[in-house]
Amino acid sequence: MRIAIVSATVLTAFTAAVSAAATLGAGSAAAAEPIGQIDQGRIGLHLNHEETSVLADGPIPAVVTMIVPLSRIGAGLKNDTGIYRDENGGVHASLRQVVSEAASHLDGTVTFYLNAPGTRNGRVMDIYQNWS
Numbered sequence: 001m002r003i004a005i006v007s008a009t010v011l012t013a014f015t016a017a018v019s020a021a022a023t024l025g026a027g028s029a030a031a032a033e034p035i036g037q038i039d040q041g042r043i044g045l046h047l048n049h050e051e052t053s054v055l056a057d058g059p060i061p062a063v064v065t066m067i068v069p070l071s072r073i074g075a076g077l078k079n080d081t082g083i084y085r086d087e088n089g090g091v092h093a094s095l096r097q098v099v100s101e102a103a104s105h106l107d108g109t110v111t112f113y114l115n116a117p118g119t120r121n122g123r124v125m126d127i128y129q130n131w132s
Contacts, residue, residue, distance in 0.1 A: 035111065042120070044113035049103070052110050056103040061096035068124045070094070076128035098127055105131035 033046040047055060055061065065073070075091040075098050077083055083093045083101060091098070102108035108131040115123055 035113070037113070040119075041116035042113040042126070044111055044126075046111045047109055049107060049109055052099060052108060053103040055110070056096065056100040061094065061099055064125075065095050072122065072124040074120065074123045074126040076126065078129045078131060081129065095127065098129060102129040102131060107131050 032051060033048075035044040035046055037043065073095060075083075075093070077085065077091060077098070081101060083091060083097060085091055099110055102110045108129070111128045111130065113126045113128075115126060120126065
């Protein structure tokens with residue numbers, strides 16, 4: 001029960017912070033796109049390039065990793081990433097590095113998912129990089 005409450009709190013805080021940062025940094029037309037994958041036990045947000053850039057430059061990645069340990073965050077990296085992956089596929093980077101790498105591409109975006117407790121091998125959150 002505690003994990004569910006913490007997960008809901010993290011998502012609410014993250015959504016509010018991203019929305020506020022995006023509105024201030026990218027203008028009022030920007031809006032994080034909510035994603036529901038209830039059949040897969042997760043909900044998320046897709047950020048456009050401007051929102052991804054604002055997120056990369058702000059405090060949110062550090063705040064999130066103060067609450068959610070890196071060992072509980074999954075990262076879906078693009079094939080041409082510069083971020084190190086070990087022989088087992090483990091990602092050795094901070095949340096900020098994953099977001100910043102996506103933001104450094106002209107069309108780079110990120111998608112965050114908050115996973116239901118007990119799903120996805122115990123990961124609380126997943127982030128996916130997107131660019132052409």
